[in-house]
Amino acid sequence: MQSILAVDDSPSMRKMVSFTLTGAGYHVVEAVDGQDALEKAESHDIDLVLADQNMPRLDGIGLTRKLRENPKFKTIPILILTTESSDQMKQAGRTAGATGWLVKPFDPNRLIEVIQKVIR
Amino acid sequence: MSVMGKTAEAVPTGTREYLTFRLDQEEYGIDILKVQEIRGYEPPTRIANAPNFIKGVVNLRGTIVPIVDMRLKFNCAQADYNSFTVVIILNLRNRVVGIVVDSVSDVMELTPESIRSAPDIESAIDNSCILGLGSVGERMLILLDIEKLMSGVDMGLVTANE
Amino acid sequence: MAETYQEGSGAGADFDLSQFYQIFFEEAGENLDQMEQMLLDLDLSSANDEELNGIFRCAHSIKGGSATFGFSDVAELTHQMESLLDRLRRHELQPVPQMVDVLLESADASRSLLARHQAGGQGEAVSTTSLVRRISELAAGLVPSDAPAVAPPLPAPAPQVAAPAPKAVTPAVAGQARTLEIQIGPLERPQQADAIKELFRDIPGLGAIRDMESTQPNTRLFAVETTSTNDDLLDLFAFHVSKEQVLIRDAAAAAATDDADDDVVVAADGAGGEAYGFFSDAPGAPGTDAPRAAAQAPAQAPKAAAPKAAEPKVAMQAQMESTTIRVDVKKVDQLINLVGELVITQAMLAQNSRGLDAGAYQQLLAGLADLDRNTRDLQESVMSIRMIPMSIVFSRFPRMLRDLANKLGKKVELVTLGEATELDKGLVEKITDPLTHLVRNSCDHGIEMPADRLAKGKSEHGTITLSASHQGGSIVIEVRDDGRGLSREKILSKAQERGIEVSEQMSDAEVWQLIFAPGFSTADEVTDVSGRGVGMDVVKRNIAALNGSVEIDSAEGYGMKVSVRLPLTLAIMDGMSVGVSDEVYILPLSSVVESFQVNADDVSTVAQGSQLVKVRDEYMPVIALEKIFQVPRFDPNKSSNIMVVVEADGSRVALLVDELLGQHQVVVKNLESNYRKVPNVSGATILGDGTVALILDTGGLVRRARH
Numbered sequence: 004m005q006s007i008l009a010v011d012d013s014p015s016m017r018k019m020v021s022f023t024l025t026g027a028g029y030h031v032v033e034a035v036d037g038q039d040a041l042e043k044a045e046s047h048d049i050d051l052v053l054a055d056q057n058m059p060r061l062d063g064i065g066l067t068r069k070l071r072e073n074p075k076f077k078t079i080p081i082l083i084l085t086t087e088s089s090d091q092m093k094q095a096g097r098t099a100g101a102t103g104w105l106v107k108p109f110d111p112n113r114l115i116e117v118i119q120k121v122i123r
Numbered sequence: 124m125s126v127m128g129k130t131a132e133a134v135p136t137g138t139r140e141y142l143t144f145r146l147d148q149e150e151y152g153i154d155i156l157k158v159q160e161i162r163g164y165e166p167p168t169r170i171a172n173a174p175n176f177i178k179g180v181v182n183l184r185g186t187i188v189p190i191v192d193m194r195l196k197f198n199c200a201q202a203d204y205n206s207f208t209v210v211i212i213l214n215l216r217n218r219v220v221g222i223v224v225d226s227v228s229d230v231m232e233l234t235p236e237s238i239r240s241a242p243d244i245e246s247a248i249d250n251s252c253i254l255g256l257g258s259v260g261e262r263m264l265i266l267l268d269i270e271k272l273m274s275g276v277d278m279g280l281v282t283a284n285e
Numbered sequence: 286m287a288e289t290y291q292e293g294s295g296a297g298a299d300f301d302l303s304q305f306y307q308i309f310f311e312e313a314g315e316n317l318d319q320m321e322q323m324l325l326d327l328d329l330s331s332a333n334d335e336e337l338n339g340i341f342r343c344a345h346s347i348k349g350g351s352a353t354f355g356f357s358d359v360a361e362l363t364h365q366m367e368s369l370l371d372r373l374r375r376h377e378l379q380p381v382p383q384m385v386d387v388l389l390e391s392a393d394a395s396r397s398l399l400a401r402h403q404a405g406g407q408g409e410a411v412s413t414t415s416l417v418r419r420i421s422e423l424a425a426g427l428v429p430s431d432a433p434a435v436a437p438p439l440p441a442p443a444p445q446v447a448a449p450a451p452k453a454v455t456p457a458v459a460g461q462a463r464t465l466e467i468q469i470g471p472l473e474r475p476q477q478a479d480a481i482k483e484l485f486r487d488i489p490g491l492g493a494i495r496d497m498e499s500t501q502p503n504t505r506l507f508a509v510e511t512t513s514t515n516d517d518l519l520d521l522f523a524f525h526v527s528k529e530q531v532l533i534r535d536a537a538a539a540a541a542t543d544d545a546d547d548d549v550v551v552a553a554d555g556a557g558g559e560a561y562g563f564f565s566d567a568p569g570a571p572g573t574d575a576p577r578a579a580a581q582a583p584a585q586a587p588k589a590a591a592p593k594a595a596e597p598k599v600a601m602q603a604q605m606e607s608t609t610i611r612v613d614v615k616k617v618d619q620l621i622n623l624v625g626e627l628v629i630t631q632a633m634l635a636q637n638s639r640g641l642d643a644g645a646y647q648q649l650l651a652g653l654a655d656l657d658r659n660t661r662d663l664q665e666s667v668m669s670i671r672m673i674p675m676s677i678v679f680s681r682f683p684r685m686l687r688d689l690a691n692k693l694g695k696k697v698e699l700v701t702l703g704e705a706t707e708l709d710k711g712l713v714e715k716i717t718d719p720l721t722h723l724v725r726n727s728c729d730h731g732i733e734m735p736a737d738r739l740a741k742g743k744s745e746h747g748t749i750t751l752s753a754s755h756q757g758g759s760i761v762i763e764v765r766d767d768g769r770g771l772s773r774e775k776i777l778s779k780a781q782e783r784g785i786e787v788s789e790q791m792s793d794a795e796v797w798q799l800i801f802a803p804g805f806s807t808a809d810e811v812t813d814v815s816g817r818g819v820g821m822d823v824v825k826r827n828i829a830a831l832n833g834s835v836e837i838d839s840a841e842g843y844g845m846k847v848s849v850r851l852p853l854t855l856a857i858m859d860g861m862s863v864g865v866s867d868e869v870y871i872l873p874l875s876s877v878v879e880s881f882q883v884n885a886d887d888v889s890t891v892a893q894g895s896q897l898v899k900v901r902d903e904y905m906p907v908i909a910l911e912k913i914f915q916v917p918r919f920d921p922n923k924s925s926n927i928m929v930v931v932e933a934d935g936s937r938v939a940l941l942v943d944e945l946l947g948q949h950q951v952v953v954k955n956l957e958s959n960y961r962k963v964p965n966v967s968g969a970t971i972l973g974d975g976t977v978a979l980i981l982d983t984g985g986l987v988r989r990a991r992h
Contacts, residue, residue, distance in 0.1 A: 013350055014312050015305045015306075015309035015312050015354070016349065018305055019353065022304075022305075059339070080570075081568075086345065096564065097567070100568070102563060102568055103563035103570060106561060108349065111302075112300070120563075120571045122569075168979065170960075171913070171914035172914075180959075182975055182976065185625065187955070187960070187977060218958065
C-alpha cells in the first residue's frame with residue numbers, strides 16, 4: 004500500500020483529505036504544518052507528499068525546498084494545494100522543486116485522479 | 124403524561140401500571156413510571172420555617188431530596204414514624220421528592236375500561252389532580268396525577284414564580 | 286450519515302463531506318477568534334509582517350474550508366477579506382482603522398453565516414453587500430462613503446499602486462473591485478498608452494493601474510483594479526485609443542492562457558481557470574521517468590525492518606499532535622459527582638473506624654489512612670479539570686471595550702493582569718455578566734471624554750485594568766479605572782432623595798456600598814449602555830449567589846476600583862460546623878472572623894428585641910441561630926453561649942450557637958434542585974454520618990441584621 008503524507012493546518016481539510024485517500028486505498032499520515040511534515044517524513048515511509056501552501060511555521064513551498072535539500076527526498080513526488088494558480092505561485096513551486104499543484108477547493112474525486120497520475 | 128394543565132388530563136389510554144398506597148381510608152394509584160424507589164423512613168434534616176408537612180431533606184446517595192408527609196398534608200388521622208413507616212421516592216420531571224404515606228400495597232395493571240372519570244369525587248386531594256377512578260374487584264383506586272399534585276404551590280416545593 | 290462511496294475505484298464515487306462540517310465549524314470559529322484578537326492587537330503605525338500574515342492566514346483558511354464544504358456565502362465574504370489582507374501583507378496598502386473595523390464586522394458576519402449553516406440553514410442570512418463594497422473600496426485604496434466621523438490620518442499613496450488622493454470625493458461605485466488585465470495595442474507609439482495611466486491618476490475613484498511586462502511588440506500591458514464596468518472603461522479610454530485596440534480580460538483568466546506552453550497542464554475546471562498541473566521534468570511528474578518505481582524494489586526489504594523502529598516514534602508523534610482533548614462538560618460533572626460521593630463514603634468509613642482498636646485493626650486503619658490520602662489527591666485532580674484560566678473570561682473585553690469606547694467617543698485602553706489565574710468553569714459562566722457590567726460602567730461613567738481628561742491634566746487615554754489573583758482560598762477579580770471616581774456628595778444626596786438613611790458620619794466605604802441599592806444611579810444622563818441603575822444591585826446579588834463579595838474603593842477625580850472575591854470553586858468549601866441544640870449547621874470558613882464564649886451580661890437587648898454584643902470596642906448585632914431557625918430544644922441544660930463573628934457583605938454580625946464542632950472541607954450540594962430557595966441557607970452538605978446539614982448564607986444573615 005502506498006503512503007501519502009497529508010499536510011494541512013486546517014483540521015477539517017486534513018480529515019477530509021485523509022478520509023478521501025484512505026477510501027481510495029492509500030495509507031495516510033497527517034501533519035499539521037511544514038515543520039511537522041519534515042519530522043513525519045523522516046520517521047515514516049512516504050511515497051507522496053500532499054501539502055497545503057498556506058501554513059504557519061513552514062509553508063508548502065518552504066517544505067518542498069527543505070525536502071529537496073535532503074537526498075532521501077530528492078525524487079519524492081510533492082503536490083502543493085493552493086487556492087490560486089497564479090504565475091507567481093507556479094514559478095515558486097517550480098523553482099522549489101514541486102512536482103505539481105492542485106487548486107483548492109477541489110472535488111475529492113479529482114484529488115484521487117491527480118494522485119493516481121503520480122502513484123498507483 | 125402532560126403536566127401543568129389547569130384541568131386534569133383525560134382518562135389515560137392504554138393499559139398502565141399503578142403503584143397503590145393508602146392514606147387514611149382511601150387507596151390511591153400513581154403511575155409506576157414516576158416511582159424511583161420505596162424506602163423506610165429516616166429522620167430528615169429539618170428545614171426551618173417550612174410548612175409542617177415538609178419534614179425536611181434527606182441524603183439519597185448524594186442527592187438532597189425533600190420529604191413531604193402526605194398524612195400531615197391531607198390531615199389524616201395518624202402520622203407515626205416507626206420501622207413500618209414507608210416513603211415513596213418519586214422521580215418527577217423537575218425534581219426528586221419523597222412522600223410519606225400510610226402504607227404501600229401493590230402494583231396494579233389497569234386497562235382503560237376499568238377506569239372511569241370522577242369529576243365530583245369527594246377527596247382530600249384537589250380534583251384537578253385526580254385522573255379518574257380505577258376499579259379492580261372490590262377495590263376502588265383514586266388515580267392521581269402525582270406530577271401535578273407535587274408541583275402545586277400549596278405543596279410547598281415550588282416558589283410562586285417558578 | 287449514510288456512507289455512499291465505493292472503495293477503490295476513485296472515479297465517480299460520491300463523497301459525503303457533511304461528516305467534516307462540525308470539525309470545520311469549530312475550526313472556523315477558532316480562526317475567527319484568532320483573527321479578531323490579532324486585529325485588535327494590531328498596531329496600525331507599525332504592523333509587522335508576521336501579524337499581517339497571521340491575520341491573512343486565518344481568513345484564507347476559512348475561505349478554503351467554506352469553499353470546499355460548500356458554504357459559498359462565507360467563502361465569498363472571506364475571499365474579499367483575504368484580498369484586502371493580501372494587499373496589506375504585501376505592503377501594497379497601509380493599514381487604517383476603517384480596515385480593522387470592516388474586517389471585524391466581516392468576521393462577525395462570517396460567524397453569523399456559519400452559525401446559520403450549522404443550525405441547518407434556515408432563516409435569512411445576514412446581508413454582506415455593504416461589507417463587500419466597503420472592503421473593495423478600501424482594497425482599492427479609497428475611503429468608503431460611510432466612513433465614521435473621526436477622520437483617520439491618511440496614508441501616503443503606496444508604491445506601485447498610484448491611488449489618487451483618498452481625501453477626495455467618494456465616487457459612486459458601480460460594483461465590486463475587479464482585477465483586470467488590459468492590453469492596449471498594437472500602437473504606433475507605445476507612449477500613447479501613457480495617457481491611460483494618467484486617467485487613473487487624475488480621476489478619483491477610477492481605480493489603480495500598474496504596468497506589466499508585455500510579451501508582444503508595440504503592445505502595452507496593464508494590471509488594473511477598478512470597480513468600473515468594462516464598458517465605462519472603454520468609453521473613457523476612447524479619448525486616447527480606439528476601442529479595437531483595447532483588450533480587457535479578467536486577471537485570473539489572463540494568467541491561465543499565458544503559460545499553457547510551459548507546463549504540462551492537464552485539465553481546466555469549469556470556470557475556465559486551471560484545476561491542476563504538473564511541472565515538466567519535475568520529479569515524479571507523469572510522463573517523466575519514474576525513478577520512484579525503480580526505488581521501490583530495494584525499498585521493500587528495509588520497509589519490513591523499519592516498522593518496529595517507527596512504532597515508538599509514531600506513538601510519540603500522535604501524542605504531540607494532541608496535547609488536549611475535548612470532553613463533554615457533562616462527563617466532567619458526572620466524574621466530579623462520583624468523586625464527591627467517594628469522598629463522603631470515605632469520610633463515613635473514617636468516622637466509623639474511629640472506635641476500633643488500633644492494635645487489632647492495624648492493617649485496616651493503615652488502609653483507610655491511605656484511602657484518605659488517595660481520595661484527597663483524586664478530588665484535587667478532578668476539581669482541577671474544571672479549572673480554566675481567566676484569560677477565557679477576559680478575552681471578550683478588548684472587542685467589547687473597543688466598540689463601546691468608539692460609540693461613546695472615548696479613548697480607553699484595556700490592561701489585563703493575571704490571565705493565567707484559574708477558576709472553576711462553573712464560575713466562569715456566572716462571573717462574565719457581572720464583570721461585563723462593571724467594565725461597561727467604568728467606560729461609560731468612569732472614564733471621562735478625552736477633552737475633559739486633558740483639561741484635568743490626565744492623559745487622553747483612560748485605562749481600565751482587569752486583574753485576577755488567588756488570595757487564600759479565593760479568587761479576587763478587580764476592575765479598576767483611572768476615571769472620575771465616585772462622588773461622595775452625589776451619592777449621599779441621591780440616597781437621601783430615595784429615602785435611604787444616610788449621615789455625614791458614614792465612612793467612605795459605607796457610602797460606596799449605597800450604590801448597590803436597587804435602582805440607584807447617579808448618572809446624569811441615562812445612556813442606553815449602563816445608565817438605568819439596574820446594574821449594580823444585580824451585580825452584587827449575582828456575586829452573592831456565588832458565595833462571593835464585592836468591595837468598592839474610590840478616590841474622586843482619580844478613579845475607582847471594584848474588587849470581587851469568589852470562592853475558588855462552587856462545589857467545595859471550607860466549612861465550620863456549629864451545633865445548636867441537636868442540629869448541625871455549617872458556616873463558610875472564609876466568613877468566620879473569630880469566636881468566643883459569652884455570658885448573659887455581655888449581651889444587651891435594645892429596641893424591638895434585637896441584641897448587641899460588645900466585642901472589644903465595637904458593638905455588633907447578635908443573631909441567635911436557635912431563634913432564626915426555630916430549633917427545638919429538648920435539653921434545658923444546654924444553651925447557646927458561644928458567639929461566632931462572621932463577616933459578609935461589608936459588615937459583621939455575631940451568631941449565637943451552642944458549640945463549635947470542627948472545621949472541614951464540605952462538598953456543597955444544591956438545595957434548590959429538588960426543593961427551593963430557603964432564606965439564610967445557601968446550600969446543603971452531607972456529613973460523615975450520612976445526614977444532611979444546611980450551609981448558612983452569611984451574607985443573608987448579615988443583611989437580615991441590618992434591618
